[in-house]
Amino acid sequence: MTAHEVDGPHRRGPPRPQRRRGRLATPPATVSVCGKKAFYAVASQSGSALSIPHQAEFGINEWLVDEFRERYLRDPDSVERVWRDFFRASTTASEVLPARAGAAVHQATVPETDADLVVKAVRVAALIHSYRVRGHLAAATNPLSAGPSAGHPDLEPSGHGLDDADIAREFPVDGFAGNQHMTLRDVRQTLRDAYCGPMGIEYMHIQDQQERLWIQRRVEVPPPGPGRAEQLRILYRLGSAEAFETFLHTKYVGQKRYSLEGGESAIVLLDTVLERAARLDMREVVIGMAHRGRLNVLANIVGKPYAQIFDEFEDAVDVRSVQGSGDVKYHLGAAGTFHTPDGHAIAVSVVANPSHLEIVGPVTQGVVRGRQDLAEEGHGPFSVLPVVVHGDAALAGQGVVAETLNMSQLPGYATGGTVHLVINNQLGFTTAPAVGRSSTYATDVARTVEAPIFHVNGDDPEAVARVAQLAFEYRQAFHKDVVVDLVCYRRHGHSEVDDPSITQPAMYDRIAARPSVRKLYAESLHSTGVISEQEAESARQGYRDQLQRAFTETAGASSPGRASSPAPEDVDPPVRRAGTAIAEMTLRHILGTQIDLPRDFTPHPRVLPQLERRAAMFDGGNVDWATAEALAVGSLLLDGVPVRLSGQDSRRGTFGQRHAVLTDRRTGRQHTPLNSLGAEAARFTPYDSLLSELAVLAFEYGYSLARPDALVLWEAQFGDFANGAQTVVDEYISSSEQKWGQRSSVTLLLPHGLEGQGPDHSSARMERFLQLCADDNLTVANPSLPANYFHLLREQGLDARRGPLVVFTPKSMLRSKAATSSLEEFTEGSFLPVVPDTGREPARTERVLLCSGKVFYDLDAHRRDSGEDGTAIVRLEQLYPFPADELRAELSRYPSGVDVRWVQEEAANQGAWTFVAPRVAALVTAPVGCVSRPAASAPAVGSAHRHAAEQRDLVRRAFA
8 A cells, every 4th residue: 555545544546436326407506515425516507517426527536525524514613714615615504414414415506606716726725635645755855866756646736626727826725824815836836845845744644633733834834944053053963973973983993883874964853852852941851762873872962971982992891890791882871961052951861772672662761751750840740851763674663663652642651742763774784665664654653643753854954953843842732752754874884894785786876975964064054155164174173173082082091900800609699688567557557448438439349348358357367469469559658669550450450359449330430549548658550551561561661760769560461471571571671780780670570370271371481580580680589478478569669779579479379268368477577588387397307398389279288188297398489589598497497318399380391490409409418309290382281171180190299
């Protein structure tokens, strides 16, 4: 489907002719409306009516007339005057509605000359509309194009029934470009200037009329050109960007830097956006981007010291002072202050990002939302501006882009609109657009959220600056995403060691022959007398001299010692514990919120009994999992710790267990009980997320970076679904501190346990998380007691130096009477990484079963039913950091040489076995056996009967 076919949403290609059902006997000079189709007949002098079935006979697209007629029927004032005249000339207002419903033909006689004027005016309006919809197809946005764009037939007056005789004729245009009447010649020229110059705009897919009018008023009225001061700043920014790249290219030959050469106007765009943001006294700009142009942005926008960048190229790092593994220079983030020429300033930062390109988008959104939630007094709710820089191939190719765009207007994730900059090199690594995407533009995905899309020629920096201003002002006006497609090129290959002419010889012949955008712009300013050629070169040379001084200072500095990095000891870090018990009175207060509902609130009849049982647990003494969680969250709120929870169906809970937000059965009003704890308590913000794991977890990770004061929880609907977010776990959560010194405290809640629900609702793949554990980077827990879960969450919320926490949470245990805790376990003690078997006499124990999580209850039930009294069952509630001291102390209670077995319900090649085996073996003298399901490629079987048989066999073998 071509771009112009997309714009007719109801069918592909030209409209089909409508079958005639006979001639109409109408008076002379009439205009008729037939049924839903808004086709009109202008009668001839002979008195016969001319039926107008399709565009070829009338010159107006069927879909276009239908669209405006639908708007007119809803609200006559929503269409322009020429369209109102068109419809009113055909029928009275009272006749429109029955005609739309398929009633008989309605006619109104008008003078012939007036009818002709109405029809011609509508044809002009149709031409204007076509330019607004399709003008971008003829825009001169490609700096490498050998000639003008092909355009589209609808952009010609002849395509709308207008001919040469109409060119000098004046038509009513109802405020178009600030005019009431214009000649067709002036209309067409204004349209070409607005929509077919160096800027092409897609915005007519936006449903909101006010947004469309906002854009029309700003692009159809020619703005004043930039003043000399602005032109000089544009030239300075282009010179800075080019000099930086040229300097690195000559000093560090053959090193990867993913240069911005060919797209230097991106610096002009970012400079313009940040300047506008600073003048509005916004709080901060957060930039997320992949590696293309990152070093240039860090140097010329963020203000990262040149010497530091050169140090990274020199690899002049004192390994004795390095904490962690570090990362390559074009993945690193930085923070600084951006200054405007007139003295304004704004904080600016670039988020660290791995080579997974677009994954930085939702991370950036999370960082921004977190900082917005912390906004100081005097700043608006969206005073932190997200700017995300994309590559064209990645934008079209990576699904996380669509997921992140879908977040943009959702309550728990909105950031007030993002300015998206696409550095469109018209090429992936070696992949051309024709085989890299099915859409016309790389930016077509943004149409799904009705974001306006500005395509702009990267070799016209003044147009780029204008688009940047429009994009920023649109974001501020409507708090929605806006996209700038900077059509440029890549002067070198994907990296500087690549030869792109191997696969794109013709394209790179054109690039090699093309002067830089700085040189083109300098020549333009020189030719118009704005600057002299000497002034232009002097400014560029001044920047190069500044770089050279920084390089000389770096090279002259004493080289740090190149000590060999000591091998880390293969020892797990010690387990830290914090006091997490709470007072009985606090427990009562928190539980009271579960039933102390607003007076006019009607809870669902199936929910109210659950809340009443939850409140009664204080007296019954058997606290279940969901209640323990509510107590943990409520107590943290009372301690001043904000709690954010998000995930698919997390407010109710996948298993109907949480009910963090209640819905009034009659009115639909919502109530969050834990936000009734008192004015001094922090806020609990639970959100149901969109059906995404990758983007949502990345968002929550970013949020946790910005809110180290908060407990940030992400819950997978089933733990298995976390594999859809594996990139976030691998590249950010498990390694960000090692690579970037970036410590997150995000908490993952992953429902886990084999209960016969099939391969995709059983295992959270704990083996994958445990493989990532090293350097005290994660806490991984599989608790089996509600009180232990309570203490674990409180510890995570209160620990000043907490890292990411992964909790394997239960499903069937949520309502198990065996899996409950007494009130004393909440008012005393703390998290137990190892739960001992206090009901067995150690001296008489022949066998110790070590296990983790749900399988304990199956083992304990078998032991109780069989009367087995020689077996102790010890629970390992925390897997990493491995609680070696606690487990050693527990095992030392039993006779030397006692039979120690690890029992897990997962397959032998899954679960925790391969992780715990060497660690347990180091604590005992005899070999440690493993009781598990056989190694398998799938996490679980698909038959509930087979699962039950396997589980019985597993338990039997544990005691055999």
